[in-house]
Amino acid sequence: MVVNRIMKDGKKSLAYQILYRAVKKIQQKTETNPLLVLRQAIRRVTPNIGVKTR
Template sequence: MSHRGTVEKRTTKSYPFFRNRLVNMVVNRIMKTEKKSLAYQILYRAVNKIQQKTETYPLLVLRQAICRVTPNIGVKKT
């Protein structure tokens, strides 16, 4: 039995501008060499282009794109 206390599970914090965890997860995937501000700039430019071209809520389009990219079948080790 461990002498240390139990560790609480941490959830990812949502970015206050969009209030969406998906945005934070996408930014962390874009981010390289700890330049989060650059990753946010890239995401904001992409969101603005989506909004101009489709004239819909850009996070809805982002969520649909991610759902289409993720595989439907779980891959299992044989």
């Protein structure tokens, strides 16, 4: 699902490369489970309350 959000112009292999590089960098810098850090980052940027249009 994350890969599909990163993907642009149908280039899924490039999206996977970007995701893998990001996970590697997170692991190197934090020395923790990169998936937990990524999940926490996604939760922080998603809205908690749904926004309705008028």
